[in-house]
Amino acid sequence: GRVKEMNTYAWPTVFGGAGGESERTRADIISTVEFNYSGDLLATGDKGGRVVIFQREQENKSRPHSRGEYNVYSTFQSHEPEFDYLKSLEIEEKINKIRWLPQQNAAHFLLSTNDKTIKLWKISERDKRAEGYNLKDEDGRLRDPFRITALRVPILKPMDLMVEASPRRIFANAHTYHINSISVNSDHETYLSADDLRINLWHLEITDRSFNIVDIKPANMEELTEVITAAEFHPHQCNVFVYSSSKGTIRLCDMRSSALCDRHSKFFEEPEDPSSRSFFSEIISSISDVKFSHSGRYMMTRDYLSVKVWDLNMESRPVETHQVHEYLRSKLCSLYENDCIFDKFECCWNGSDSAIMTGSYNNFFRMFDRDTRRDVTLEASRESSKPRASLKPRKVCTGGKRKKDEISVDSLDFNKKILHTAWHPADNVIAVAATNNLYIFQDKIN
Amino acid sequence: MFARGLKRKCVGHEEDVEGALAGLKTVSSYSLQRQSLLDMSLVKLQLCHMLVEPNLCRSVLIANTVRQIQEEMTQDGTWRTVAPQAAGRAPLDRLVSTEILCRAAWEQEGAHPAPGLGDGHTQGPVSDLCPVTSVQAPRHPQSSVWEMGGPRENRGSFHKSLDQIFETLETKNPSCMEELFSDVDSPYYDLDTVLTGMMGGARPGPCEGLEGLAPATPGPSSSCKSDLGELDHVVEILVET
Numbered sequence: 001g002r003v004k005e006m007n008t009y010a011w012p013t014v015f016g017g018a019g020g021e022s023e024r025t026r027a028d029i030i031s032t033v034e035f036n037y038s039g040d041l042l043a044t045g046d047k048g049g050r051v052v053i054f055q056r057e058q059e060n061k062s063r064p065h066s067r068g069e070y071n072v073y074s075t076f077q078s079h080e081p082e083f084d085y086l087k088s089l090e091i092e093e094k095i096n097k098i099r100w101l102p103q104q105n106a107a108h109f110l111l112s113t114n115d116k117t118i119k120l121w122k123i124s125e126r127d128k129r130a131e132g133y134n135l136k137d138e139d140g141r142l143r144d145p146f147r148i149t150a151l152r153v154p155i156l157k158p159m160d161l162m163v164e165a166s167p168r169r170i171f172a173n174a175h176t177y178h179i180n181s182i183s184v185n186s187d188h189e190t191y192l193s194a195d196d197l198r199i200n201l202w203h204l205e206i207t208d209r210s211f212n213i214v215d216i217k218p219a220n221m222e223e224l225t226e227v228i229t230a231a232e233f234h235p236h237q238c239n240v241f242v243y244s245s246s247k248g249t250i251r252l253c254d255m256r257s258s259a260l261c262d263r264h265s266k267f268f269e270e271p272e273d274p275s276s277r278s279f280f281s282e283i284i285s286s287i288s289d290v291k292f293s294h295s296g297r298y299m300m301t302r303d304y305l306s307v308k309v310w311d312l313n314m315e316s317r318p319v320e321t322h323q324v325h326e327y328l329r330s331k332l333c334s335l336y337e338n339d340c341i342f343d344k345f346e347c348c349w350n351g352s353d354s355a356i357m358t359g360s361y362n363n364f365f366r367m368f369d370r371d372t373r374r375d376v377t378l379e380a381s382r383e384s385s386k387p388r389a390s391l392k393p394r395k396v397c398t399g400g401k402r403k404k405d406e407i408s409v410d411s412l413d414f415n416k417k418i419l420h421t422a423w424h425p426a427d428n429v430i431a432v433a434a435t436n437n438l439y440i441f442q443d444k445i446n
Numbered sequence: 447m448f449a450r451g452l453k454r455k456c457v458g459h460e461e462d463v464e465g466a467l468a469g470l471k472t473v474s475s476y477s478l479q480r481q482s483l484l485d486m487s488l489v490k491l492q493l494c495h496m497l498v499e500p501n502l503c504r505s506v507l508i509a510n511t512v513r514q515i516q517e518e519m520t521q522d523g524t525w526r527t528v529a530p531q532a533a534g535r536a537p538l539d540r541l542v543s544t545e546i547l548c549r550a551a552w553e554q555e556g557a558h559p560a561p562g563l564g565d566g567h568t569q570g571p572v573s574d575l576c577p578v579t580s581v582q583a584p585r586h587p588q589s590s591v592w593e594m595g596g597p598r599e600n601r602g603s604f605h606k607s608l609d610q611i612f613e614t615l616e617t618k619n620p621s622c623m624e625e626l627f628s629d630v631d632s633p634y635y636d637l638d639t640v641l642t643g644m645m646g647g648a649r650p651g652p653c654e655g656l657e658g659l660a661p662a663t664p665g666p667s668s669s670c671k672s673d674l675g676e677l678d679h680v681v682e683i684l685v686e687t
Contacts (some may be wrong), residue, residue, distance in 0.1 A: 049521055115499070177502055196502040227503045246563045248502050279483060279514055283507045333479075337486060342504045 013070055015054070016380060016437030028436035032420055035431070036100040036108065039424040042070055042431055043110055044411065044438055045095025049079035051112055051165070053123065054440075070312040070440050071255040074123055076165035077431050079114040091116050097182050097192070098288055101204075109168070111191060115178040119191055119444045120169035120204065174200050174210045187238040194231035194243060201255075212263045214243060214253065227325060229344075230290045237296070242267075244301060248285030252312065268310055270317045280332040280341065288344035292426070293353040307368065308357050322368045322375065325360045326400040340414050351426045359418025363434045364394055380418060380432045380439040391441065477524060480515055487512045 016028070025047030034043050042054040055073035082091040093114055094369045101109040108125040134224045177195035184191045193200050199214035214231075218224055227246045234240035251264035261337060273282065276335050279425040283420075284304035292299045301308050305326060308318035317342070324345075335341040340361075347358040360377070368375045377394045397406040420433040428443030490508050519525035 077619060087499075090500075178499070224506060227506050246507055279480075279511055282510055282514075286503070286507060333483070336483075337492075339504075342501070342507070 002191050015052075015072070015440075028435060030177075030420060030433035030438060031094050031096060031389065032098050033421050033422040033433050033438070034098045034100060034110075035424055036110075037425060038101050039426055041100070041108060041431065042422070042440070043098045043100065043112075043370070044431075044433065045078065045098050045112055046436075047092075047094040049077055049081070049093030049095060049098065049114065051076055051078045051098065051110075051121070053163075054317045054438075073166055076121070078112045078115065078119060078121065078167075082116075088438055096179055099184050101184055102188055104188075111182050111184065113179050113193065116172070116175055117169040118179070118182060118202075119167050121165050122168045122173075123163060123165045126162045126164060127158060128156040129162075130154045131157050145314055145443040166205040167304050169204065171202055171207050171210070174320065175200075180229060181243075183231060183233040183241065183317050185233045185238050186236055190238075192231060192233060192241060194228050196227040199228065199231055199241075199261075201242060211259070213255065213259070215260065215262065216388075229287050232290055232292055232299075235292050235294060235296045242290055242292070242299060244290040245286035246286040247282060248287055248300060248303060248328065250287065250290060250299070250310070255445065266312070266315050268315045268318075272309070276329075278332070281338060283336070283341055289346040291347060291349060293349050294351065295353055300347055302345050302358055304341060304343075307347050307356060309356070311369070322356070324366050325364075325396070326357055327396055331409065335414075338414065340417075343419060345419050347422065348421055350423045350428070355423075357421050357423060357430065359421050359432070361414050361417050362412040363412050363416040363418060364396075365418045365432055367419055375380075380437070382436045382437075478517070484512060484515045484519075487515070 009426045014258045015112070016030075027050075029047045029049055030044050032045040033043070033045075036043070040056045040405050041206065042056075044054075046052075050333060051074075053074040054077035055068040056068040056070050078095060079093040083089075084091055095112050096114060098110055098112045101111070101120075103109075107122050110121050110123070112119055125205060131138065132152050134148060134151055134154075146194045152410040169194070175195045175198070177197050178194055178264050179195050181194040182191060183194075189205075190201055190203050193210075194204065194214075197215065197217040198212055202210045202318040214228070216226065217229060225247075229244050229246055231241060231243035234242075238250065241255070242250055242252045248269065250268040252266035252268070253261035254265045255261060257263070257265065271374065272285075287301045287303050289302040290299060297312060299312065299326070301310065301318075305328060306324055307322045309322075310318045328424050332341060347356060349356055354371050355367055355369050357365060357367045363380045364377050365380060366375060367379055377396070378391045379394050392405075394398065395403075395406045396412070397403065399409045402408050416435060418432055418434055422431040424430070430441050432439040432441070487508050491505065516525065678680070
């Protein structure tokens with residue numbers, strides 16, 4: 001059944017630095033992971049502004065049980081560090097988000113963004129080369145025109161497959177604050193980009209202007225108490241999008257009602273539990289990610305300690321709440337002190353919306369089966385990932401006597417955080433980014 | 447832990463032989479912890495000398511936390527008593543927290559990266575609640591104070607600088623927190639401006655006392671830049687251009 005599926009993830013493919021912690025460089029830290037619409041391609045972005053795309057091998061008919069493995073397909077530098085001379089501040093090249101466009105021809109397109117600039121990249125294959133030019137030699141040097149005595153027609157010859165990435169559009173200068181989200185519309189022509197205070201709507205063909213559709217900047221910045229943390233278009237209704245806030249609220253907006261969507265159509269907020277109120281209540285309620293289900297009926301939000309599933313028809317409270325690491329509730333002050341409380345975890349749905357996944361600390365990640373209400377904690381680490389063995393469920397000991405194989409809360413490594421995970425849109429294949437390593441797990445059971 | 451409504455220890459008037467120690471014990475642990483949280487939050491809001499723009503979401507959340515503490519302390523009446531002149535347990539309260547914070551600062555010189563650098567900087571395993579002893583205090587408090595330009599006395603110690611904060615904060619009403627986000631229509635890096643009063647043309651905000659605090663340690667790419675004075679910084683930018 002479905003329960004087994006979560007416990008049988010195996011066949012890890014690991015990409016990343018082979019060295020230990022000392023060899024880890026900041027630039028390698030993966031900052032975003034995203035499957036494309038078919039799941040054949042998996043893109044990662046890192047702190048150094050690089051994008052690495054993995055491609056799934058075609059399944060071999062002679063080996064029907066072989067898994068389609070992922071291998072590196074293309075690597076390119078998407079963003080470079082910039083210096084804003086006016087403010088004397090560096091603009092980081094870190095890739096905050098990658099979103100694929102639906103495929104329309106042989107080439108693949110994706111949007112990648114850092115804090116300030118969004119770029120549209122075209123990734124195309126070249127397996128033929130033209131030879132026999134008239135005006136230049138084979139090595140590209142120009143020929144002396146006077147030496148040319150005859151004309152020839154260049155012919156196409158096969159060559160080793162080359163994957164090229166070229167920037168097709170650069171959408172810049174539209175964000176004063178840091179971009180946290182981009183989302184492609186279901187019309188496949190427009191997309192939104194959101195920063196801390198504003199959301200802009202772009203047309204993919206037009207780079208010199210965008211429409212501002214949400215602006216929560218107060219007239220007097222002294223009154224600023226809330227920021228936008230994530231935004232996403234509805235998967236099917238091209239006029240609808242949602243955005244989440246640092247106060248744990250979600251607003252659903254309909255672009256048909258007005259050009260500037262400062263008035264929301266729906267407002268989702270769970271009433272606070274007065275018994276658990278503390279000085280950290282607001283911080284842990286801040287939503288770090290919001291994702292629509294594939295069906296479009298639900299959306300999921302991630303706050304510091306939990307994942308919540310909301311029915312779009314019910315604004316008063318979520319329909320499901322899943323605890324990710326409730327044992328951290330008693331450690332909030334320490335986590336505030338070392339800034340872990342500000343970590344932004346993402347979350348994702350599986351293809352059928354029956355399961356959800358999110359990351360935690362100590363290289364743990366959590367999966368929740370919505371149908372059976374079962375959940376499991378798994379670990380992404382080289383030590384615990386043998387090629388053919390299933391991932392062993394992990395358990396954190398929250399108090400009392402620690403059982404064998406359990407880990408106590410105080411032993412958790414808060415440097416090892418899994419912020420980014422992705423689920424194949426159809427199959428049971430998951431990608432988990434653990435600092436500078438990418439783990440791809442496949443389901444044993446067909 | 448910090449839940450409101452948490453019953454506090456009854457503060458009696460003890461005349462034990464232990465003296466100060468007994469006084470410490472009778473000080474409400476809740477007040478102490480709340481004070482530590484306030485101190486920690488104010489340190490976290492220090493943004494000077496960071497070459498990369500700080501995270502607005504984080505700043506807003508920390509500022510809201512400070513505001514909450516302020517409001518509660520105002521309701522308690524304890525906000526008023528955090529004054530140098532006040533007698534009673536309040537100075538003891540403050541003395542403990544700032545002294546331990548100082549110790550933490552000097553112990554941590556050169557050891558820890560700045561708060562707020564996001565993923566990538568080292569964080570040890572979480573220990574039990576011990577907020578005062580492991581605050582990520584800025585490096586080189588002495589040298590930075592001297593290197594910063596501007597009309598300012600040579601304050602010297604971190605200890606004194608925190609006093610400065612409380613003096614300035616207590617003279618204002620609780621809504622002074624709004625000043626942190628003053629400067630209409632400017633990006634939030636001006637929070638930096640208000641807090642440190644470093645950059646030319648900065649509005650003299652109520653938190654000017656914070657400029658006495660050493661800057662938070664900057665990111666790895668700018669470790670040399672952090673110690674430059676303002677003028678040097680400007681010259682460097684011109685040269686790089």
